[in-house]
Amino acid sequence: MSRIAAAFERARRERRAAFIAFLTAGDPSADATVAMARALSRAGADILELGVPFSDPIADGPVLQRSAERALASGTTLGRVFEIARAIRAETNLALVLFSYLNPLLRPGLGESARRARQAGFDAVLVTDLPPEEAGRFQPALRSAGLDTVFLVSPTSPAARMTAAARLSSGFLYVVSRSGTTGARRELPRGLRETVKRARVAAGTLPIALGFGIFTSETARRASRLADGVVVGSALMRAAEEAGAGREKAVESLARTLAEACRRGRPRASS
């Protein structure tokens, strides 16, 4: 069983949603990212998505755009991301997802990127701007390196597209909660229940995780009732940004409330 599958299995046994945290690698430094990953692990995160900073982050809102700019300014290359992953792999039990736009992976060659990612300790890869229609050429190279492949579906994905994305996915299927970019929203969008229901049909037995706009413990709690996993990124990166040197503590404290929210949302196991 892959580390990703094991994380979902553990959460399922404990009757909670898996808590999936996101950090931009290298914001503001490689050491800071490793320290925050340790904090997330202590706080009860199951899976960490490590974002490769990109110059043209079309899926991201202002918080993660600023975060990527800082990470690039600190010299974060794909090679550096692999070093960060290696350190996190050595120090925590977090399952690791390489979260990237396609071009930085394509530049050294996708097979080469996948092989190095696996060696660094990544368990899965999610390519934000790789639509299922284009993925046929790329997904086998990722899978044959031993990585789970995670694809995205959104409220605007028709059933056939959801099915195509699910078929290409292993580990979990990522359900984008809304149309638009990552970042703060006050509430979960209307119609989310319907989106999740459709994604479930497409995913079959594959776990689904819900992300984009989950910013508070209240929205995390609601999301954890709908999905098998809850992804939080911008809220963590904003807490880190605001805390400056105190980022490790700030991230840990927020992550604890989010991990708790993932637990509270589910009915307790009857004994």
Place this chain on the structure above:
Amino acid sequence: MLLQDEAGQVLATHSVSAGLDYPAVGPEHAQLRDIQRVEYTRVSDDDALDAFEVLSRTEGIVPALESAHAIAYALTLAGRMPAKSWVLVNLSGRGDKDLAEYERIRGSAS
């Protein structure tokens, strides 16, 4: 085709013409270049602005700054061609949208 660094990060671009201030070239142009069906070249901001003036003054046609690049190259090329040659230029857009940018850089048109 993407203007990028070794790490695959997209690089910043500059052009006086907003329509050309873009870091990528589509697959059709890339293919036309590769099979040597089309020769692609470059024109400076300054030469494009000169051409913008020349066409406006001589023909009363205000070209888009994008098209002004083509006019600028046509003027260069015409000097190297045999007399009585024909040069066909595709004016792909009109320049009234670019007057503010022209005046910002060159001052008010006289």
